[in-house]
Amino acid sequence: MSHSAPDPSDAHGSVYDGLLDGAVGDSSQWAFGTDFEDPLAGVDTTVPEGVDPHALATYCLMLADDALVLSHRLSEWCSRAPDLEEDIALANIALDLLGQARLLLARAAAADPAVVPSLPEGSPVPPEDALAFFREAQAFRNVRIAEVANGDFAHVVVRILLVSTVRLALLVRLADSRDTVLAAVAAKGVKELTYHRDYAGRWFLTLARGTEESRSRLVGALDLLWPLYAEMLAAHPVESSLAETGVGVDPTTVATEVDVVLEQVFAVSGVDRPDRGALAGVRGRTGRDGLHTEELSRMLAEMQVVARAHPEGRW
Amino acid sequence: MTEREWPLYEVFVRGKRGLNHVHVGSLHAADDEMAVRHARDVYTRRNEGVSIWVVRADAITASSPDEKDPLFAPSGDKVYRHPTFYEIPADVPHM
Numbered sequence: 001m002s003h004s005a006p007d008p009s010d011a012h013g014s015v016y017d018g019l020l021d022g023a024v025g026d027s028s029q030w031a032f033g034t035d036f037e038d039p040l041a042g043v044d045t046t047v048p049e050g051v052d053p054h055a056l057a058t059y060c061l062m063l064a065d066d067a068l069v070l071s072h073r074l075s076e077w078c079s080r081a082p083d084l085e086e087d088i089a090l091a092n093i094a095l096d097l098l099g100q101a102r103l104l105l106a107r108a109a110a111a112d113p114a115v116v117p118s119l120p121e122g123s124p125v126p127p128e129d130a131l132a133f134f135r136e137a138q139a140f141r142n143v144r145i146a147e148v149a150n151g152d153f154a155h156v157v158v159r160i161l162l163v164s165t166v167r168l169a170l171l172v173r174l175a176d177s178r179d180t181v182l183a184a185v186a187a188k189g190v191k192e193l194t195y196h197r198d199y200a201g202r203w204f205l206t207l208a209r210g211t212e213e214s215r216s217r218l219v220g221a222l223d224l225l226w227p228l229y230a231e232m233l234a235a236h237p238v239e240s241s242l243a244e245t246g247v248g249v250d251p252t253t254v255a256t257e258v259d260v261v262l263e264q265v266f267a268v269s270g271v272d273r274p275d276r277g278a279l280a281g282v283r284g285r286t287g288r289d290g291l292h293t294e295e296l297s298r299m300l301a302e303m304q305v306v307a308r309a310h311p312e313g314r315w
Numbered sequence: 316m317t318e319r320e321w322p323l324y325e326v327f328v329r330g331k332r333g334l335n336h337v338h339v340g341s342l343h344a345a346d347d348e349m350a351v352r353h354a355r356d357v358y359t360r361r362n363e364g365v366s367i368w369v370v371r372a373d374a375i376t377a378s379s380p381d382e383k384d385p386l387f388a389p390s391g392d393k394v395y396r397h398p399t400f401y402e403i404p405a406d407v408p409h410m
Contacts, residue, residue, distance in 0.1 A: 085342055089353070202352070204377075206345070
């Protein structure tokens with residue numbers, strides 16, 4: 001950008017006027033956008049009848065960890081994107097996912113406090129942070145496509161496209177969950193993921209129809225990530241059982257819809273659907289069971305090191 | 316390959332309570348659609364906007380600083396063009 005960003009302190013006819021209305025008389029809390037909505041305002045937080053609290057917590061961890069782990073991978077792009085504008089776009093997506101992860105981790109902790117790692121007596125670390133920063137890799141329930149190390153820009157575009165297409169389809173259905181907290185989180189996430197999918201879809205097309213170089217990078221990234229795609233659409237027993245009680249969504253039920261969306265993107269981009277098979281689990285266990293690639297351990301080591309060094313720290 | 320920059324766009328955002336689009340800055344994008352997306356990502360992150368306009372900077376014709384006097388000085392002494400000699404009723408908005 002050749003111009004400086006708008007000066008928020010310039011009160012004369014700025015587009016940012018009126019944002020501080022809610023904070024009148026409390027300028028110490030100065031920040032943009034005081035009109036924020038609390039997605040959980042007025043939502044009933046009791047666990048719905050007939051639902052096993054531990055299963056609900058585990059399901060929340062699955063949805064939360066997908067978002068948390070991918071959010072961290074996207075954060076690693078900070079300052080490394082091809083343009084400042086793309087840098088901010090990726091950071092925005094990362095923050096959307098982090099917001100979803102926080103709400104879902106908090107829901108997991110509320111549903112079943114036993115899933116939260118225990119910390120020293122008197123530690124001020126809230127349960128959502130304890131879950132994010134004090135669990136080992138094998139306690140994470142995310143699909144592996146969220147955790148593998150970053151590649152080039154085409155790689156992040158393909159990853160966002162595949163993950164957001166599946167997650168959007170899941171959350172659209174989850175917005176009707178019997179669990180009112182999950183329903184509220186999903187309703188908020190749908191708008192965010194619609195944008196993520198749009199962002200990635202546009203870049204997919206642009207790279208595919210761009211230069212020879214951009215196209216070969218894109219096809220290479222798709223080929224690399226494709227074996228991890230099927231895992232997102234497989235149902236773990238926890239997902240199946242919660243779907244039966246009207247709380248969760250069985251991923252197999254969105255597979256057709258997701259495939260149709262991806263086929264459209266592939267067709268308009270002139271890219272063939274890869275024919276590589278799915279990456280196998282180990283003795284039937286995959287990311288949802290806590291079976292991960294080494295890359296997750298390395299990522300978590302970096303993500304968690306500061307919080308773990310100061311378990312009684314205040315942030 | 317020669318290094319080519321994306322064209323520059325000027326960005327205008329209409330705020331939640333704003334009546335008109337206000338210039339907020341500029342950015343680079345490959346085409347008009349991408350410019351709208353970039354503007355959303357760069358300039359409305361803090362809950363500011365409800366509408367975005369983008370226009371390629373090279374499509375804007377600007378007045379020249381050299382013309383400042385002939386263009387603007389003549390209106391400098393015509394105070395009667397301002398409605399300062401009227402009482403404006405309190406319920407007239409947006410004056």
